[in-house]
Amino acid sequence: MRCWTPPIKFNTIHAKLLATYILLTTLGTSLMASYILWSFHAYFMRTRQADLENWTTALGESVADALEEKDIPRVKLLVQRYGAPQTVTLRVFDAQGNLIATSDPKLDRRVTNWYVVPGMQQAFQNTAAQGVAKGVLSNEDRLYIARPIERKHQLLGVLRMSMTLEQFQRQFMRVIWSVLGTLALTILLCALISSRFARSLSKPIEIMRNFAIRLGSGNFGDRLIIHQNNELDQLAVELNRMSERLASLDHERRVFLANVSHELRTPISNVQVTVDALKGGAYEEAQLRDRFFQTIENETKRLSRLIHDLLDLGRLEAGVTELEVQTIPLRGLINRAVNAVEPRMQAAGVTLQVNIAELQITGDPERLLQAILNLLDNAIKHSRPNSQVFISGHSAGKTAVIKIQDQGQGISESDLPRIFEQFYTTDPSRKGSGNGLGLAIAKRIIEAHRGSITATSIPHQGATFTISLPLQG
Ligand SMILES: Nc1ncnc2c1ncn2[C@@H]1O[C@H](COP(=O)(O)OP(=O)(O)OP(=O)(O)O)[C@@H](O)[C@H]1O
Numbered sequence: 005m006r007c008w009t010p011p012i013k014f015n016t017i018h019a020k021l022l023a024t025y026i027l028l029t030t031l032g033t034s035l036m037a038s039y040i041l042w043s044f045h046a047y048f049m050r051t052r053q054a055d056l057e058n059w060t061t062a063l064g065e066s067v068a069d070a071l072e073e074k075d076i077p078r079v080k081l082l083v084q085r086y087g088a089p090q091t092v093t094l095r096v097f098d099a100q101g102n103l104i105a106t107s108d109p110k111l112d113r114r115v116t117n118w119y120v121v122p123g124m125q126q127a128f129q130n131t132a133a134q135g136v137a138k139g140v141l142s143n144e145d146r147l148y149i150a151r152p153i154e155r156k157h158q159l160l161g162v163l164r165m166s167m168t169l170e171q172f173q174r175q176f177m178r179v180i181w182s183v184l185g186t187l188a189l190t191i192l193l194c195a196l197i198s199s200r201f202a203r204s205l206s207k208p209i210e211i212m213r214n215f216a217i218r219l220g221s222g223n224f225g226d227r228l229i230i231h232q233n234n235e236l237d238q239l240a241v242e243l244n245r246m247s248e249r250l251a252s253l254d255h256e257r258r259v260f261l262a263n264v265s266h267e268l269r270t271p272i273s274n275v276q277v278t279v280d281a282l283k284g285g286a287y288e289e290a291q292l293r294d295r296f297f298q299t300i301e302n303e304t305k306r307l308s309r310l311i312h313d314l315l316d317l318g319r320l321e322a323g324v325t326e327l328e329v330q331t332i333p334l335r336g337l338i339n340r341a342v343n344a345v346e347p348r349m350q351a352a353g354v355t356l357q358v359n360i361a362e363l364q365i366t367g368d369p370e371r372l373l374q375a376i377l378n379l380l381d382n383a384i385k386h387s388r389p390n391s392q393v394f395i396s397g398h399s400a401g402k403t404a405v406i407k408i409q410d411q412g413q414g415i416s417e418s419d420l421p422r423i424f425e426q427f428y429t430t431d432p433s434r435k436g437s438g439n440g441l442g443l444a445i446a447k448r449i450i451e452a453h454r455g456s457i458t459a460t461s462i463p464h465q466g467a468t469f470t471i472s473l474p475l476q477g
Pocket residue numbers: 313378382383386410412413414415423424428429430431436437438439440441442443444466467
């Protein structure tokens with residue numbers, strides 16, 4: 005047997021919003037309705053009570069006059085006159101508690117003890133009493149007032165007037181039902197409007213939830229379209245930005261993996277082939293053997309440099325590289341770099357022109373040295389024999405500007421914007437000796453020092469790399 009499922013899931017935002025709206029509406033309208041009904045009821049009771057008071061005050065005086073003169077017929081006349089209306093009962097008692105006159109003789113004949121009638125005891129003790137009580141020998145609610153009739157501090161009698169509340173209660177019930185009806189209608193209407201409101205809020209949230217789920221399962225690049233001028237729209241914009249970012253990160257990750265596997269595959273297969281050749285007999289021939297061992301050594305060196313660079317880049321990008329920051333005299337730093345590459349410069353037939361101002365920068369000397377060495381490595385690789393490489397360093401405002409300029413083949417306009425990307429080399433054959441990571445690493449190091457690095461080049465006239473770093477202090 006299929007079990008019943010509720011039309012709305014109660015833990016959704018829509019249901020919660022709807023429940024909140026309906027609850028608030030019901031609470032608000034009910035409170036308002038109860039207050040209206042209560043104040044209407046209280047107002048009616050107060051005015052009726054005030055009427056009773058006024059009537060009995062005036063009547064009391066007339067009855068007192070009559071009682072003073074022991075004019076009972078006149079008391080009866082007064083009672084008959086003022087007690088005429090169906091809704092009102094009027095009684096007058098003498099000071100001993102005997103009923104002198106009543107507007108409802110038929111009923112009163114059946115009353116044996118007047119002291120149990122509400123208000124009577126207080127009235128016979130000279131205190132006026134009023135309130136709501138059941139009618140004498142009846143079940144209807146009546147508003148009553150019992151007041152002593154006094155003259156010269158002598159109790160002459162008691163006057164008790166009551167009026168039925170039945171008619172008022174019937175009308176009041178009708179008012180209550182119509183208010184309840186209106187309330188129900190209002191709540192229904194509000195529920196419909198609230199549902200639309202809740203839907204207008206929950207729908208975009210649902211769409212964004214599904215979008216986030218799709219993002220979570222790797223579907224990048226979708227776009228959210230939410231036409232609402234509020235926070236949800238801003239959230240949608242941010243989610244779209246996040247989706248684009250994730251899509252570009254995912255793309256970068258795939259490219260990176262493709263590049264890494266490509267970079268690793270070449271040297272590994274080279275080593276593989278060489279070892280097989282050695283095992284296949286090349287080992288016997290000394291010259292071949294030495295050359296093959298040299299190849300294996302070169303390839304393993306390249307592999308370890310690649311892995312070392314990758315780890316470095318990975319740490320720099322993740323921002324987990326601890327920088328040992330200290331004050332560095334720029335000239336000293338550049339000299340260390342120059343010393344490191346001098347043998348290779350000479351081997352390549354390239355001369356160095358160094359002109360560094362006396363500047364202090366702050367940073368991790370090893371890391372900054374690595375960045376400068378990566379640039380000098382490129383300058384050497386791309387310089388022509390008998391050309392020069394210029395290294396200059398000067399301050400510009402609060403920045404130290406280091407320029408490394410070579411007279412090599414330069415970099416084409418199309419390559420310039422991409423040379424700082426990982427694995428990007430302008431030599432697609434990769435015959436060159438590089439992995440395309442040097443500039444990417446240099447850039448991350450300089451950025452980790454709150455600096456910047458740029459490249460300019462005139463093809464075939466060399467390239468210039470400019471590093472800007474904040475000066476010390
Ligand atoms: N001074 C330069 N002159 C001409 N081209 C350059 C120069 N510096 C870099 N390039 C080009 O930019 C590309 C990226 O340089 P990068 O240093 O990142 O890689 P690489 O030198 O090829 O390899 P790696 O530095 O990882 O060994 C190089 O392949 C090279 O083609």
